Amino acid sequence: MNLNTINNSTLYNDFSKREAKRILNNNLSQGKDFISTFTNINNQNYILILKMKYKNQNLSIRDSQNFIFIVIFLSFIILIPLAIYFANLPDKVLKEYEKKLITHNITGLKNSIYLEKKLEKTKNFANSIIILVYINNCKKLQSVYGYTALNKILKEAGRLISSYKENDPNFDDIYSFENNIFAIKYKYSDENQLIKFTQLLFNDLENIEILIDKNSSVYLDLTLGISNPQNLNSKNKLHEAQMALDYAIEKRIDILVYDPNIKSKDINSLNLKILKSIKTAIDKDNVILHYQAIYNNRTQKIEKFETLMRIKNSKNEILYPNSFMDIAKDSKKYNKLTYAMIEKSFKYFQDKDYEFSINLSFLDIVEKGFTKYLEYKINEYGVAKKLVIEIVESESISNYKEIKRFISTMKELGCKIAIDDFGSGYANFQHIISLSQYIDYIKFDGSLIRNIHKDRKSQLLVGVIKFLCDSLGIRTIAEFVEDEETLKFVDSMGINYSQGYHISKPVSNIENIPQ
Incomplete structure (x- = not known):
């Protein structure tokens, strides 16, 4: 700054009056954000003033830091309830799951x-x-x-x-x-x-x-x-x-x-009549198999079938499993029904290009010699790559060691494993996780699917199980798909397969199903 042309008002704009006088009257002056000195250039006297360029920026930075601190603090206050909520979410989901299990999905009454x-x-x-x-x-x-x-x-x-x-x-x-x-x-x-x-x-x-x-x-x-x-x-x-x-x-x-007085004489008469029908069906080869289609939601094609058992009584009437299966399990006839189902279904599907499934209970699996018999029949008919063995979740998951031993043997043969009716009981998810390397499919219980398009609790529970299956690499099948609305909904949830009357009723000959 040339002393001959200095404009004090300009200097006062940038500095206080006291600082300006000190700059003009001293060869060297220093303040909080500047330093000045006299210098001579070409016989001209100048005052050289070095002033901090980023002072305002530093203030701005400090203001920003204060703002960020306030934002972080407020966010922390806001996020505490959210953190507590999400920490409790698994418990809430479990409670919803348990509530769903004890509630009838249609009437809303306790089950x-x-x-x-x-x-x-x-x-x-x-x-x-x-x-x-x-x-x-x-x-x-x-x-x-x-x-x-x-x-x-x-x-x-x-x-x-x-x-x-x-x-x-x-x-x-x-x-x-x-x-x-x-x-x-x-x-x-x-x-x-x-x-x-x-x-x-x-x-x-x-x-x-x-x-x-x-x-x-x-x-x-x-x-x-x-x-x-x-x-x-x-x-x-x-x-x-x-x-x-x-x-x-x-x-x-x-x-x-x-009346306890008629228990042994009369009430059991119905059971005896059904037991006789079971024996007659076995002796006269009247164990009948029907097959229900399983539809791939992505390819929109029927790719699999589930084998369903019926028996014919002496009057040529068809009896369904809900009327005879429990009685059969209490007798020595149950395993003979299973053997008949295995023989007939293997023979039927040996030359067909479809996967097919059979249902086995824990009674089947633990019977002495059953695993070897099943192995023999699988090799005899060459159906290992087509066969899916469905195990009912409510009967089997609690018998973890026996199940693991059986399914390990079946997997070595090349068969696939499905857990049936998943969600119908108090399933042990830890067992499912432990067995995940063996499980290919999980079939959702019909009570979770029947009204899923309008039941938010069913949607939540199926969504949780679906997430678990996706994480473990297990494909999912929805049973009881009875209308187009349900089919579209389970498809939108990413469920892999659908089964139910909307796809096809059980039939004795799969060639009668339109593809």
Whole structure:
């Protein structure tokens, strides 16, 4: 700065008055953000002032740092509740899963799993009986009006039965089972009161018109089975009511109270008749196999089939597994049914270009000599690469060591393994993870799929299981896909395969299914 032309006002713009005077009056001056000195250039005197260029930037940086600190602090305050929420999310998902397991997916009532757990504690049912209400014509209603209408009927039936709770103080609770049965927990006071209630319930429900749509309505056909009111402390209330119901259905009795005096003589007569049908079916080669298609959601083609067993009785009537399988398992005939299924299904699929599955229970797997027999038949018919062995999750996961030994042998042969009905019971996810190297497919239980397109809890649970399967490299199959809406929804969730009446009903000849 030339001293002859210095403009003090300019100097004062950049410095305080005190600093400006010090700069002009001293050969060397220094401040917080500058330093000045006199110099002579070409006989001209100048003041050289070096001033910090980034002072304002430093202030800006400090302001930014303060702002960032405030943002981080506020974010920390906000994120604490989120962190707590996500930390608790697995527990919430598990609770939702457990809640789903004890709730009937159609009626929304507590299901048989919940009732059975309650019955384990006798005090919860002190002075109470179980009344089972069975809808006899459910299958006919389903075949005529379809699953959607049947679901509507079951919901309405549950609502109608529940309405009696408002006017009868002895009506304690209601439960809903998968096989068209409602269970009532009823406080027993005297015989007359019980007769009055059950007759009123029976007559009302059979005479109420249930609307399906504007043009259709139906009536229910019912049978009631009641546990023994003379032994209110029994832990077998549900079993007693079931035996009474079975006997009432067989003898075409509307309402029946369990009587221990007829147990051995009459109630077992139905079981004996079915057992005879099983023996006849085995002896006369009347074990019949049907096959239900499994559809690849991505390729939109049928690629697999599940083998389903039926038997024909002496009257040429077809019996389905729900009517004979439990009885077969309690007898020595069960394994013979399994052997017949293996022989017939292997022979049928040996020259076909489809994967096919057979269902095996833990009873099959632990039977002495069964694994060797199965090995022999697989090699005889050359079906190892086509065969999928389905193991029911609710029966088998708890028997981890036996299952692991069996499926390891089957995998060495080249077979595939599926876990069936996954989600129907309190599955041990750790066992699934441990067995994941052997498992090729997991089939979602129908109770999770049937209404998944409008049931958010089912969507959540299936989504969690699907994520687990994807992580473990396991493909997924949705059962009970009964309409286009459900098919589109499971496809949108990324489920690999679909099975159900919308794809195809079970058939005796797969060539009859349109591809």
